[in-house]
Amino acid sequence: MNKLIEKVDKALDEYLEIKYPEDIFKSMKYTVTLPGKRLRPVMCLEACRIFGGNMDDALPTACAIEMLHAQSLIHDDLPCMDNDDFRRGKPSNHKVFGEAVAVLAGDALLSYAPQLIIEKSKNLSSETLIKVLLEFTKTAGAYGLIAGQVVDIESENKGIKNPEVLDFIHTHKTADLFRLSLKAGAIIAGADNNALDEMDNLAQKFGLAFQIYDDILDEISSFEEMGKTVGKDKNSNKLTYVSLYGLEESEKKLNILFNEVYDIINKYNSDILKTIVDNMKKKLEKNGG
Amino acid sequence: MNKLIEKVDKALDEYLEIKYPEDIFKSMKYTVTLPGKRLRPVMCLEACRIFGGNMDDALPTACAIEMLHAQSLIHDDLPCMDNDDFRRGKPSNHKVFGEAVAVLAGDALLSYAPQLIIEKSKNLSSETLIKVLLEFTKTAGAYGLIAGQVVDIESENKGIKNPEVLDFIHTHKTADLFRLSLKAGAIIAGADNNALDEMDNLAQKFGLAFQIYDDILDEISSFEEMGKTVGKDKNSNKLTYVSLYGLEESEKKLNILFNEVYDIINKYNSDILKTIVDNMKKKLEKNGG
Numbered sequence: 001m002n003k004l005i006e007k008v009d010k011a012l013d014e015y016l017e018i019k020y021p022e023d024i025f026k027s028m029k030y031t032v033t034l035p036g037k038r039l040r041p042v043m044c045l046e047a048c049r050i051f052g053g054n055m056d057d058a059l060p061t062a063c064a065i066e067m068l069h070a071q072s073l074i075h076d077d078l079p080c081m082d083n084d085d086f087r088r089g090k091p092s093n094h095k096v097f098g099e100a101v102a103v104l105a106g107d108a109l110l111s112y113a114p115q116l117i118i119e120k121s122k123n124l125s126s127e128t129l130i131k132v133l134l135e136f137t138k139t140a141g142a143y144g145l146i147a148g149q150v151v152d153i154e155s156e157n158k159g160i161k162n163p164e165v166l167d168f169i170h171t172h173k174t175a176d177l178f179r180l181s182l183k184a185g186a187i188i189a190g191a192d193n194n195a196l197d198e199m200d201n202l203a204q205k206f207g208l209a210f211q212i213y214d215d216i217l218d219e220i221s222s223f224e225e226m227g228k229t230v231g232k233d234k235n236s237n238k239l240t241y242v243s244l245y246g247l248e249e250s251e252k253k254l255n256i257l258f259n260e261v262y263d264i265i266n267k268y269n270s271d272i273l274k275t276i277v278d279n280m281k282k283k284l285e286k287n288g289g
Numbered sequence: 290m291n292k293l294i295e296k297v298d299k300a301l302d303e304y305l306e307i308k309y310p311e312d313i314f315k316s317m318k319y320t321v322t323l324p325g326k327r328l329r330p331v332m333c334l335e336a337c338r339i340f341g342g343n344m345d346d347a348l349p350t351a352c353a354i355e356m357l358h359a360q361s362l363i364h365d366d367l368p369c370m371d372n373d374d375f376r377r378g379k380p381s382n383h384k385v386f387g388e389a390v391a392v393l394a395g396d397a398l399l400s401y402a403p404q405l406i407i408e409k410s411k412n413l414s415s416e417t418l419i420k421v422l423l424e425f426t427k428t429a430g431a432y433g434l435i436a437g438q439v440v441d442i443e444s445e446n447k448g449i450k451n452p453e454v455l456d457f458i459h460t461h462k463t464a465d466l467f468r469l470s471l472k473a474g475a476i477i478a479g480a481d482n483n484a485l486d487e488m489d490n491l492a493q494k495f496g497l498a499f500q501i502y503d504d505i506l507d508e509i510s511s512f513e514e515m516g517k518t519v520g521k522d523k524n525s526n527k528l529t530y531v532s533l534y535g536l537e538e539s540e541k542k543l544n545i546l547f548n549e550v551y552d553i554i555n556k557y558n559s560d561i562l563k564t565i566v567d568n569m570k571k572k573l574e575k576n577g578g
Contacts, residue, residue, distance in 0.1 A: 024431045024439045075396060080388035099369035100442050103392060104435050107364060110399045111430030118423045126415035133422060134407045141400030142313050146393050150313045153389050 001042070001275050007055075008041040009033070011063050015116055027097040027105035028112070032070040034088040039276060041066045044181040046272040047199060053189025060120035061132055061184050064113035068136070069177055071109040072145050074102055081153065110140060124188065131187050139180040148172025155239050166239055167208070174214075175207020202264045206277075209257035212250050213280050215240040219247060221287045290331070290564050296344075297330040298322070300352050304405055316386040316394035317401070321359040323377040328565060330355045333470040335561040336488060342478025349409035350421055350473050353402035357425070358466055360398040361434050363391055370442065399429060413477065420476050428469040437461025444528050455528055456497070463503075464496020491553045495566075498546035501539050502569050504529040508536060510576045 016029040041062035048058035077084040077092040078099060084092055094102035114133055121129060138144055152169045155162075182199035191199075219242045241250045258277060265273045305318040330351035337347035366373040366381040367388060373381055383391035403422055410418060427433055441458045444451075471488035480488075508531045530539045547566060554562045 019431075021436055021439045021443065023443065024435060028431065071396075075392055078392065080392060101439065103364055103367065103369060104439055106396065107360075107399060107429075108431035108435045110396060111426045111433075111435075114403060115423065115426035115430060118419060118426070126419045130407060130415045130418055134404065137400045137404035137407070140396075141404060142308075142317065142397035144400075146313060146397045146400075147310055150310045150390065150393055154310065154312065 001272055004042045004045055004272065005038045007045070007059070008038045008062060008066065011059050012066060015060070015063055015120070023097060023101055024104055024108055027093060027101045028067075028070075028109055030096060031074050031087065031093045031105070032067055032109070034070075034090055036088060038066060040069055040177055040181040042272065043178060043276070044185040046270055047182045047185025048189045049185075050268045050270055051186050051189035051191035051195055053185070054123070057121065057123045058185050058188045061117050061136075061188060062181070064117050064136065065177065065181050065184065067109045067113040067116070068140055068145075068180075071106045071113075071140075072149070072173075072177075074106040074109075076149065078102060081149075113140075121188075128188060128190075132184050135180055135183055135187065139176050144172055144176040144180075146172075148174070148176070152239075161239060161244060163244060166241065166244055169239070170208055170211040171204065174211045175204050178207045178210070179203035198264065202261065205257050205260050205264070209254055209261060209277075210280070212241045212254045212257070213284065215242045216247065216250055216254065216284065217287065218242075290561055293331045293334055293561065294327045296334070296348070297327045297351060297355065300348050301355060304349070304352055304409070312386060312390055313393055313397055316382060316390045317356075317359075317398055319385060320363050320376065320382045320394070321356055321398070323359075323379055325377060327355060329358055329466055329470040331561060332467060332565070333474040335559055336471045336474025337478045338474075339557045339559055340475050340478035340480035340484055342474070343412070346410065346412045347474050347477045350406050350425075350477060351470070353406045353425065354466065354470050354473065356398045356402040356405070357429055357434075357469075360395045360402075360429075361438070361462075361466075363395040363398075365438065367391060370438075402429075410477075417477060417479075421473050424469055424472055424476065428465050433461055433465040433469075435461075437463070437465070441528075450528055450533060452533060455530065455533055458528070459497055459500040460493065463500045464493050467496045467499070468492035487553065491550065494546050494549050494553070498543055498550060498566075499569070501530045501543045501546070502573065504531045505536065505539055505543065505573065506576065507531075 012033055016025065016032060018025045018029065044062040044065055045055045045058050049055050073087055074093040076082050077087055078094055085095055086092060092102075093105060097105065114136055117132060117136065118129060121132075124132070140146075142150075148169045148171070151165060152173060154160075155165050155169065179200055182203050183196055186195050186199050218240070241253065245253065258281065261277055262274070265277070301321055305314065305321060307314045307318065333351040333354055334344045334347050338344050362376055363382040365371050366376055367383055374384055375381060381391075382394060386394065403425055406421060406425065407418060410421075413421070429435075431439075437458045437460070440454060441462060443449075444454050444458065468489060471492050472485055475484050475488050507529070530542065534542065547570065550566055551563070554566070
C-alpha cells in the first residue's frame with residue numbers, strides 16, 4: 001500500500017512541473033500534492049494489476065484521476081460553493097492563491113489530466129486511450145461529478161431531505177470517481193465487459209460506503225483527524241446519511257455495504273483493496289464509531 | 290458563411306440536450322447558444338474543407354471548440370475575474386444562474402467538449418481523434434488559454450505595460466483558440482505537417498489582428514455594437530494594444546497583420562476566411578476606425 005502511494009506521489013511531482021506563468025502551475029500542484037491516502041489512483045493501479053495489466057501503464061491515468069479529484073476539491077471549496085477555508089489540514093487553494101487563480105487552476109487540471117493520459121501513456125493503443133478518455137470526460141462532467149455537486153448545492157438551498165436525492169448526489173460526487181478509477185485500470189489491462197460491470201458494481205457500493213463513512217467521521221471526529229472543518233454538515237443543515245438516518249442506522253447501512261464490498265474484493269485476491277476497507281473500519285473504531 | 294453558421298448553431302442545439310439536473314445543462318447551453326459569429330467553428334470547418342476533408346467530419350470538433358470558447362467567457366466574466374455583467378448583449382452566465390452553477394457549467398463544458406469529439410466523430414480513426422484531443426487539451430489548459438488569462442489578470446493587478454507581456458497574453462487568450470480551430474480542421478482532413486505549420490502561422494497573425502481589432506472597437510464603439518460593457522479596458526487601466534501604442538499606431542499594426550493574413554488565405558482560395566477578414570475591416574470602417 002505505502003509503496004503504491006509513494007509511486008503515485010513521485011509521479012504526481014514529476015508530472016506537475018512549475019513553468020511560466022508560475023502561479024497557475026504552483027496552484028495546480030499545491031492541492032494535488034497535499035498529503036493524502038491516494039485512494040483513487042491506488043485503486044486504478046490495483047484494478048490494472050488484478051486484470052493482468054502492467055501497473056506502470058496505468059500510472060498516468062491514475063495520476064490524472066487524482067488531478068480530477070483535486071480539481072473538484074478546489075472548486076467545491078470556493079466561497080461561492082461550500083466556502084471551506086481548509087483542506088487536508090492546510091489552507092484551501094483560494095486562501096493561498098486567491099479566487100481567480102483557484103478557479104483557473106481547477107480549469108487547468110481538467111484539461112491537463114486528459115493531456116497527461118495522452119502524452120505519457122506510451123504503451124497504450126489509440127483505441128485503449130479513447131476508451132479511457134471517454135470514461136474520464138463522462139465522469140468529470142455534467143453526467144458525473146458535476147451532476148452530484150449541482151444537486152448537492154440545490155438540495156442544501158432548498159432544505160430537501162430525501163433518500164433518492166442523497167443517493168443521487170453521492171453516486172455522482174463520490175462513487176463516480178471510484179468507478180472511473182477501477183474501470184480505467186481494468187480497461188488499460190484489457191479486461192472484458194463482465195469485468196467492467198463488476199468494477200461498476202464494486203465502485204457503486206464502495207462509493208456509498210465511503211460517503212457514509214465520511215459523514216459518520218464528520219459527526220464523531222475532530223478537526224485534527226479530518227484536516228478540514230468538521231461538524232459543518234450538521235451546522236449548515238446539509239443533507240447527509242447521518243442527518244437523514246441517524247448515527248446508528250448509518251452505521252448499520254455502512255456495515256452491510258462493507259460486507260458486500262468484501263464479497264466482491266475476495267473474488268480478486270486483492271490485499272490492497274482489502275486493506276483500504278480494513279483501514280476505514282479501523283479509523284471508525286478508533287473514533288468510537 | 291451564413292450557411293456554415295446555421296449548420297453550427299443547429300448542431301450546438303442538438304448536442305446540448307437539457308437533462309437532469311436541468312440547471313447545469315441550461316447554464317451550459319445559455320452561453321454556448323448566445324447568438325454569435327461562430328468564427329472559431331466556421332474556421333475549423335473551412336480548414337477541413339481546404340485540405341480536402343468532409344466538413345461534417347469536423348462538425349463535432351468545431352462545436353466542441355465553440356463550447357471551449359464559451360467556457361472561457363463564463364469563467365472570465367465571474368466576479369473574481371473580470372466581473373462582467375453582460376456578454377453578447379445578455380446578462381452573463383453567473384447573473385442568470387448564480388456563481389456556483391456558472392463555475393460548474395464552465396467545468397462541465399471543459400469535459401463535455403472532448404466527450405462530444407469522441408462520441409460524435411463517427412468517421413474518424415482513434416489515431417486522428419487522439420491528435421485532435423491532444424491539441425484540444427493543450428489549448429484549453431495552462432499551456433494555452435489559461436496561461437493567457439493568468440498573465441492578463443496579474444499584469445492588470447501589477448499595472449504592467451510591456452509589449453512582450455501583451456503579446457504573450459493574446460497569443461494564448463486569443464490566437465490559441467484560432468490555432469486549435471484551424472489545426473484541428475486540418476488534422477481531421479489528414480493534412481501534412483507543412484500545412485499544420487502554415488495554419489499555426491495563420492492563427493498567430495489572425496489572432497493578434499483579432500485582438501487589436503477588438504481593442505480598437507472597445508475604444509471607438511458603443512454597448513449596442515459590442516453587446517458587452519465598453520470603454521471598460523480604459524477605465525480599468527487594462528493593458529491593451531490601444532493603451533500601449535495609441536489608436537493610430539494600433540490601426541497601422543492591424544493593417545499590416547490583415548495584409549499578411551490575406552497573403553496566406555489567398556493561397557488556399559477560401560472565400561470564407563477572406564469574408565471573415567473583410568467583415569472585420571468593414572465593421573471598423575462603419576465605426577469610424
